[in-house]
Amino acid sequence: xxxxxxxxxxxxxxxxxxxxxxxxxxxxxxxxxxxxxxxxxxxxxxxxxxxxxxxxxxxxxxxxxxxxxxxxxxxxxxxxxxxxxxxxxxxxxxxxxxxxxxxxxxxxxxxxxxxxxxxxxxxxxxxxxxxxxxxxxxxxxxxxxxxxxxxxxxxxxxxxxxxxxxxxxxxxxxxxxxxxxxxxxxxxxxxxxxxxxxxxxxxxxxxxxxxxxxxxxxxxxxxxxxxxxxxxxx
Amino acid sequence: xxxxxxxxxxxxxxxxxxxxxxxxxxxxxxxxxxxxxxxxxxxxxxxxxxxxxxxxxxxxxxxxxxxxxxxxxxxxxxxxxxxxxxxxxxxxxxxxxxxxxxxxxxxxxxxxxxxxxxxxxxxxxxxxxxxxxxxxxxxxxxxxxxxxxxxxxxxxxxxxxxxxxxxxxxxxxxxxxxxxxxxxxxxxxxxxxxxxxxxxxxxxxxxxxxxxxxxxxxxxxxxxxxxxxxxxxxxxxxxxxxx
Numbered sequence: 001x002x003x004x005x006x007x008x009x010x011x012x013x014x015x016x017x018x019x020x021x022x023x024x025x026x027x028x029x030x031x032x033x034x035x036x037x038x039x040x041x042x043x044x045x046x047x048x049x050x051x052x053x054x055x056x057x058x059x060x061x062x063x064x065x066x067x068x069x070x071x072x073x074x075x076x077x078x079x080x081x082x083x084x085x086x087x088x089x090x091x092x093x094x095x096x097x098x099x100x101x102x103x104x105x106x107x108x109x110x111x112x113x114x115x116x117x118x119x120x121x122x123x124x125x126x127x128x129x130x131x132x133x134x135x136x137x138x139x140x141x142x143x144x145x146x147x148x149x150x151x152x153x154x155x156x157x158x159x160x161x162x163x164x165x166x167x168x169x170x171x172x173x174x175x176x177x178x179x180x181x182x183x184x185x186x187x188x189x190x191x192x193x194x195x196x197x198x199x200x201x202x203x204x205x206x207x208x209x210x211x212x213x214x215x216x217x218x219x220x221x222x223x224x225x226x227x228x229x230x231x232x233x234x
Numbered sequence: 235x236x237x238x239x240x241x242x243x244x245x246x247x248x249x250x251x252x253x254x255x256x257x258x259x260x261x262x263x264x265x266x267x268x269x270x271x272x273x274x275x276x277x278x279x280x281x282x283x284x285x286x287x288x289x290x291x292x293x294x295x296x297x298x299x300x301x302x303x304x305x306x307x308x309x310x311x312x313x314x315x316x317x318x319x320x321x322x323x324x325x326x327x328x329x330x331x332x333x334x335x336x337x338x339x340x341x342x343x344x345x346x347x348x349x350x351x352x353x354x355x356x357x358x359x360x361x362x363x364x365x366x367x368x369x370x371x372x373x374x375x376x377x378x379x380x381x382x383x384x385x386x387x388x389x390x391x392x393x394x395x396x397x398x399x400x401x402x403x404x405x406x407x408x409x410x411x412x413x414x415x416x417x418x419x420x421x422x423x424x425x426x427x428x429x430x431x432x433x434x435x436x437x438x439x440x441x442x443x444x445x446x447x448x449x450x451x452x453x454x455x456x457x458x459x460x461x462x463x464x465x466x467x468x469x470x471x472x473x474x475x476x477x
Contacts, residue, residue, distance in 0.1 A: 062344070064368060065345075065367070066367065154309050156310065156311065183350075185311060187310070187313055204305075204349070207344070207345070207348055208350055210345060211344070211348040211351050212350065212351075214345050215351060
């Protein structure tokens with residue numbers, strides 16, 4: 001049995017050509033030293049006001065499930081690829097944390113789908129002309145919530161996710177559309193940064209998604225019906 | 235002080251330990267001997283262990299156990315560090331038992347032992363063992379017992395304050411703080427041969443810590459969770475070895 005995930009079309013790489021850079025030598029004379037100090041202080045002061053960016057990165061284990069003899073196309077919408085959540089500071093009303101989890105979500109599905117299905121083909125668009133696949137799967141995040149210990153007064157970081165999962169025929173006809181929720185929490189620890197707490201909670205939440213998805217996929221009523229009527233049985 | 239009682243399958247151990255000869259205590263003795271004695275005598279931990287045995291247990295050299303933390307509760311979760319600590323106690327010594335690391339087991343058994351999908355009762359374990367791929371993976375590990383640990387350490391009765399000042403001529407702290415830590419952990423031992431409960435062990439450890447500060451803050455910490463870990467680990471090892 002194959003565990004293949006391949007792209008239908010080659011991706012378009014971004015040209016990272018070098019941009020001209022101007023450099024200037026400067027000597028730190030007393031006058032310029034003062035200017036430099038002021039500039040450094042301004043940068044430090046302003047960095048205290050900026051929202052903290054947290055990029056979720058985690059590795060996921062291979063699920064222990066029986067493989068379905070299906071070729072599934074998967075399309076990751078732009079909204080999922082670029083998904084990020086912004087936590088607002090209650091007191092200032094400004095952005096406090098920006099949590100980017102798109103890449104991690106793609107990595108998660110790229111780990112579990114090839115184990116669940118005979119073959120997985122990544123599609124570049126929500127095309128309705130894919131005769132080589134048995135079904136097209138489109139995951140998307142609908143909601144993301146973050147619980148920080150300083151706000152919830154609990155000694156855990158919490159992340160709650162709500163997904164919309166869609167499975168269609170190769171021609172785009174409906175097979176199933178279902179909602180999945182996931183929850184993850186991680187305990188606080190002395191001297192632990194918010195970044196680490198959020199990362200740990202996100203990893204648990206993502207594993208929860210994977211667990212629910214892999215164990216519950218064939219239990220979704222519409223998918224169950226479709227498999228019984230049209231699809232092969234595991 | 236150790237008290238041991240045993241009544242028809244249920245036994246209770248009570249153990250009191252103090253940090254009288256801790257490193258911080260010795261430092262304090264050099265500075266303030268009287269204060270050291272007074273506080274060190276008080277910075278004690280009381281650990282009480284209750285054991286309930288349902289069936290006889292034993293384990294051979296090629297068999298192993300796994301210790302897992304329960305993580306279904308809303309407001310706390312059993313810490314991985316505590317599970318590691320208990321595992322290291324169970325695995326140490328001449329009568330040590332092979333313990334499969336929790337993370338390795340969870341990853342290998344994914345997605346069957348995640349917080350949402352883990353078996354909560356032995357009935358669920360029987361259902362899980364009906365799945366060939368899961369049963370085979372457990373057999374590959376040679377796991378004879380699964381131990382579920384559930385609990386946390388709570389801090390309360392916090393009182394006092396310590397304030398510190400730094401000036402051109404130096405700095406220092408003055409004040410007094412105290413708090414009580416209370417560790418409660420329950421362990422359930424599931425027998426993978428009978429797919430039933432073999433027994434359970436509960437550990438309750440508590441102790442009061444002090445932080446006097448006269449120029450330098452001197453923590454007199456009651457090692458509550460560490461004592462809960464060593465108490466639970468030792469009892470668990472004896473339980474599984476059948477001793």
